[in-house]
Amino acid sequence: MSIIVQKFGGTSVATAQKILAAARRAVATKRAGHQVVMVVSARGHKTDELVDLAAEITDSPPPREMDMLLSTGEQESVALVAMAIQTLGEKAVSLTGGQIGIQTDTSYTKARIRNISTDRMRRCLDEGAIVVAAGFQGVDDDLNITTLGRGGSDTTATALAAVLRAAECEIYTDVEGVFTTDPRLVKDARKVGRISYDEMLEMASLGAGVMHSRSIEFAKKFAVPLRVRPAYSDGAGTLIAPEGDEDQRVVSGLALARNEARVSLVGIPDRPGTMAIVFANMAARKIPIDMVVQNVAQGGTAEVSFTVPQSDLAETLTAAEDAVKGLGAGRVESGTAVAKLSIVGVGMRTHSGVAAHMFQSLADAGVNIQMITTSEIKISTLVSRDQCEEALRKVHAAFKLDKPTNEPPAVGVRQKPAGNGDASSQKRLLHEVVSKLAAMEDIVVSEVLLDESQARVTISEIPDSPGISAQLFSAVADGDVMVDMIVQNQSHSGRARVSLTVDRADLERCLLLVREVVSQWPEATLTYDPEIATLSVVGIGLRTHTGVGERMFRALADASINIQLINTSEMRMSAVVARSEGKKAHEALLKAFSLNS
Structure with a gap:
């Protein structure tokens, strides 16, 4: 029975x-x-x-x-x-x-x-x-x-x-089930019949309030089909289940987290161990930081920014000040009038131009982007809180999420280079990890991935105004270049810096496309590095397991490996290092998470 x-x-x-x-x-x-x-x-x-x-x-x-x-x-x-x-x-x-x-x-x-x-x-x-x-x-x-x-x-x-x-x-x-976004804010929001665990994990962590991310962690760990149903009717609701062919929508939903605060550590040393100290201070207080962004260092100093719920800001600032004292340099800055707007969809893995489409819709609404972070199936932006609801409506309409299908006209399909393993191998690896769990809520890291096939492009000193990111990424998308990681940190003095990673084979084409856009900004500079390696720690609920980042960056510090870029999501923490250090970094992380066997 x-x-x-x-x-x-x-x-x-x-x-x-x-x-x-x-x-x-x-x-x-x-x-x-x-x-x-x-x-x-x-x-x-x-x-x-x-x-x-x-x-x-x-x-x-x-x-x-x-x-x-x-x-x-x-x-x-x-x-x-x-x-x-x-x-x-x-x-x-x-x-x-x-x-x-x-x-x-x-x-x-x-x-x-x-x-x-x-x-x-x-x-x-x-x-x-x-x-x-x-x-x-x-x-x-x-x-x-x-x-x-x-x-x-x-x-x-x-x-x-x-x-x-x-x-x-x-x-x-x-509520009737899981919607494409909050129907209280967007009247055209549509109920989704089925959504994958990964999409729901990202949406829950990003602020979608139907379910808490910890419950979805359990569901994915142990392959439990979840069904969100209305208590007041016999509606079928939304099934949350393993990813299937029917889940290959470009964008499944949008999430808005209004009560966010930003914390930046500016002018901190660009050396191995810096991020380990920062994350150790946050983990000691069990602060679940999100949108962690570190861009390329300049002049021997680095900067890392992240978001936290505004209710955690006071304790986070104390932890950040302790980190700066431990580093012996830097200062702490913060902002509260911000909101996090994110799009989620498994189809992003194979469709180019999704970021460009999102950024253009924000530009059309006159919304400036303060920070950007991405994962395989998510793009998050930090925007002004007083513009966030209009931004949500514009992006929802741009991806036609009020319709049963939501293929945006400007988004093309392209198979992304292999490197993350097929779905069956990921599931097999996940079940192997789960079978070894002594406790149901221990840190779960299923894989540590090394990607040595990419190159980094950084555009610095560009105007910090609406539409700039849209111009850059539209040009890249028009050239059919698949972008993997996007990092934009908080700007200073009206100037911003954006980094992206692309397949090394696409680097020359990407540089030609970006140079054409950048030429209109006399103060802008374009740099690139074809010799990078991306390390990704993959698992379930990494953001809520506050010790994952500490363990990851401590392992890299102990191996004397410096970090160039950081990008995080609910399912993945990624760091870019020099390609010459990629294999050593990979071994260090495998050992740190007991996956080297």
Whole structure:
């Protein structure tokens, strides 16, 4: 008999009527021949009420006691849902996180799952009961109650589906499914019928609020089909599953993260070990930094910029100041009136001109690009917060995401050079790593890739104004040059610097195309390097596992390897080094992540 896990969020169990509706769904699924595990969140605004109540008592509640307090919201819900199921004539048992068997570390308010025992759940299921499990919580080794942080109930549901080998994990929510972008901001946003794990991971990490990225991490690790469904209707929702032929859209969706802050470390030493110190300071405070950008150094000094949620800015600035002190040089700058706008799609791997199309749509809206970072399936830009919603609408329309197909007219198809391995080998490698996991949320790095086939092109001292990036990348796309990495750091004094990597065989053509554009800016300079190597650490949820960057850059520092460029995403951290050091760097990273066997 197959197992179905059903997760119901707070709005889906906010009232007695909604609790009964959720119970009816579970009962119907059981009577259709499945065993059912429900994962339930706290009702409505219960968690907020508890937080506010604690604030009336103390300005600094102890984290352990906050976890004890907040866990009661889910316990209330599961008891009520179990009662509702029993009134409908089915057997049900409510269980707390500890009673389920979820063991975590002791990071109160943001604990990570270490192990799940399924014995009690299976026993209840075999006895014909619907298991109603409290989401968001577990216990540590000393039986202290812990909570899993933001998105914790989604994480609980997906983790239970993984360990129970469930046929599907249904996430019931107050929306129809996953949309091409936030329908509250873009009225023409369209529901997506199916989306791949990688696309959903990027979108979740970039600010799409339907699901939290940690739950999708579990789903991809253990091949759990997720289905986001509306709690108020029988809609089919959106299936999140392994990548298939039907997923080869150029762009699947857009994500907007409004409450971002930028932090820049300027004038830091251009030497091995610099990035290791920066990332060590961030990892020590478990700060999940994003949009990490380091461009080519000038005059013996480097600059790295990254984004963090604005709520983490104060702690991030403290960590950044500590890093600068440790380096003995540099200064910290920051900005808050920014937002991160990103496009995501697996079709980017084989379509040229996607960046140009995005940048042109931003230029048409009069939006200036402050930073750029990319991955195989994502392009992120940092823009002014007061322009971000208009930018979102313009880019959504440019890629025709309101239509069932979204092939932009200016985007051409070209097979990207091999080097990352085919899909079957990546899945095989992923499963080999997963099979060795002693703990479910340990750092997961499935591959370390070395690409020695590319060259770097850098354009410096270009005007920092709308349309500049569009001109550059439109020219490159018109010449059918496939761009891999794009890096633009925060500009200074009205001038910007952009670097890109292309296949070495395309370097001369790329330089001709770029020179023609650059000639209109007298102060601009064009440099290039055909002798680079790109190292990429690939895995699941790298951004939320804050120790990955620290380990990566420490390994490179210990090997005395200097870094020229950095580019990051949810699935990949990439660094460009000298080609002569590529193989040594590759070996160092394989050893650091225990993949050298």
